[in-house]
Amino acid sequence: MSTAAGAALLLAAAVVCSSADGESEARRRAVPAVYVFGDSLVDVGNNDFLPPPAPRAGSPCGVDLPRAIPGGRTGRFTNGYNLADIIAQRVGFDMSPLAYLSLTPQASLDLLSSHVGANYASGGSGILDDTGNGTITLREQVKMFADTKATMIKANKLGNNRVNRLLSQSLFLISTAGNDFLAFGDGRATRSDASAYIAKMVTTYLKHIKELYRLGARRLGLLDALPIGCLPGCRTSFGHDDACDAAANSLARRFNALLRLEMASAKAASMPGMEYSIASIYGIFSDMITNPELDN
Ligand SMILES: *[C@@H]1O[C@H](CO)[C@@H](O)[C@H](O)[C@H]1NC(C)=O
Numbered sequence: 001m002s003t004a005a006g007a008a009l010l011l012a013a014a015v016v017c018s019s020a021d022g023e024s025e026a027r028r029r030a031v032p033a034v035y036v037f038g039d040s041l042v043d044v045g046n047n048d049f050l051p052p053p054a055p056r057a058g059s060p061c062g063v064d065l066p067r068a069i070p071g072g073r074t075g076r077f078t079n080g081y082n083l084a085d086i087i088a089q090r091v092g093f094d095m096s097p098l099a100y101l102s103l104t105p106q107a108s109l110d111l112l113s114s115h116v117g118a119n120y121a122s123g124g125s126g127i128l129d130d131t132g133n134g135t136i137t138l139r140e141q142v143k144m145f146a147d148t149k150a151t152m153i154k155a156n157k158l159g160n161n162r163v164n165r166l167l168s169q170s171l172f173l174i175s176t177a178g179n180d181f182l183a184f185g186d187g188r189a190t191r192s193d194a195s196a197y198i199a200k201m202v203t204t205y206l207k208h209i210k211e212l213y214r215l216g217a218r219r220l221g222l223l224d225a226l227p228i229g230c231l232p233g234c235r236t237s238f239g240h241d242d243a244c245d246a247a248a249n250s251l252a253r254r255f256n257a258l259l260r261l262e263m264a265s266a267k268a269a270s271m272p273g274m275e276y277s278i279a280s281i282y283g284i285f286s287d288m289i290t291n292p293e294l295d296n
Contacts, residue, residue, distance in 0.1 A: 029092035031171045031219065033117035034084075036096055037141045038175035039132075040123030041223065041281075042084035045075020045099035046136060047123045054134040055124045075099055077123050083223065084119055087173055100144055111148065112155050117170060120144050126180035127205045130188065138176055142208050142215075149215055167216035168273075174209075175223040175281075177201060177259075181251055194251055202258045206266050213271045220276040224259060225252040227286050244289065256282055 036042050040055070047054050055077075062074030065081065076082045081089070084096035097117040098107050110116045122136035129137050136144070152163050180201050183189035189197045209220065229248030260278055267274050 031091050031169055032115060032166050033170040034088050034091065034093065034097055034173060035117045035145060035170060035217075036084045036088075036119040036121050036173045037138060037145070038121045038173075038223075039125050039179055040077040040121075041175040041178075042082060042096070042119070042173065043075065043077060043099070043121040043123040044082065044084055044096045044119050046101045046119070046121060048075045048099070049101040050122070050134060050136070052134065054122065054132075057123065075102070083175060084121065084173065087171075087221065091171055100148075112152050118145075118148060121175070124179055125176070126178070126182075127176050127201050127208070128180050128183075131180045131182070138174075138205075138208050142211050145212070146215055164216045168218040170217075171219050171221060172212055172217040173221045173223075176205070177225040177252075177255060178228055181225070181228045181248065181255075184248070184251065191247065194254070198251065198255050198258060201255060202262050205259065206262055209263075210266065210270065213274055218273055218275060220274060222259070222263070222276065222278045223281045224256040224278055225282060227282055227289070228252045230285065230289050252282060256280070 036044075040057075043057075045057075047056050050056075057075055057077045060079060061077055062079065064079040065074050065076070076085075081095060088094075088096045093116075097111075097119050100118045100120045103111060103118070107116075111118050120136065120141035122132070122141065124132040125135040125137055125141070126132055127138055129139055131137070149163065149167065153160050183197065184191065184194070209217075212220070227244060227249045228251070229245030256278075263276065263278065267276065
């Protein structure tokens with residue numbers, strides 16, 4: 001990802017963390033742990049442990065990462081730090097917590113003492129179970145987190161109440177939805193049933209969020225859907241190289257609007273004490289594409 005993207009992604013982090021402590025305390029950890037869920041924008045290596053057809057981050061991904069990354073392989077679908085890293089840095093960590101599937105016994109101990117968190121994200125995955133053949137679906141990611149919590153309690157390093165308290169103070173970050181729109185390109189969904197498809201995306205997303213709430217999440221940062229019609233694959237597949245596909249972008253905007261609406265009513269109806277923020281990745285990427293000179 002370019003430096004322009006890096007600059008914009010910092011903005012995204014600022015949006016997500018706008019309620020965190022002030023600039024002067026930027027290095028102080030604002031949360032005890034970060035738990036990350038979602039797709040390639042935040043995957044830090046889980047897919048390295050999955051067989052095809054799950055996508056793997058190949059060269060030149062990772063070329064701009066500092067050498068400090070343990071193990072050499074970065075597992076990220078970006079040249080440098082990805083959004084999970086940047087947001088974790090904003091709340092006082094060096095980078096994203098490790099990929100869940102990469103955890104060594106020592107890293108598992110750190111995870112179990114809950115002072116790090118874990119990253120369950122899988123490139124290519126989406127909200128729906130049908131999205132991202134071979135990837136870790138959001139449903140499975142939430143299940144892995146449930147297993148993590150159960151193990152933390154069973155390991156008895158912390159009592160049940162302390163685990164719940166730590167989780168309630170931790171940051172839960174989710175970046176998803178973009179890959180679900182691929183269904184419109186491969187025939188699994190059509191523009192005429194777009195409303196039902198988008199409604200199903202939001203309903204399913206809310207179901208997984210409510211499960212995280214039930215498991216103890218109380219601080220949630222969501223990244224909304226990208227302007228999918230401006231992604232390189234989409235532009236060329238629709239036959240015009242520099243214009244974005246307006247119809248595809250409108251699907252993303254409809255999802256984003258419905259997500260904001262349904263999230264607000266779900267919080268009011270059934271998630272008391274949930275603090276959340278939805279960062280407009282759509283707006284940030286659109287600005288970068290329309291006004292590249294502003295970013296660099
Ligand atoms: C998923 O991928 C496997 C392995 O490539 C393939 O055999 C299977 O048909 C795929 N399933 C779907 C639903 O595309």
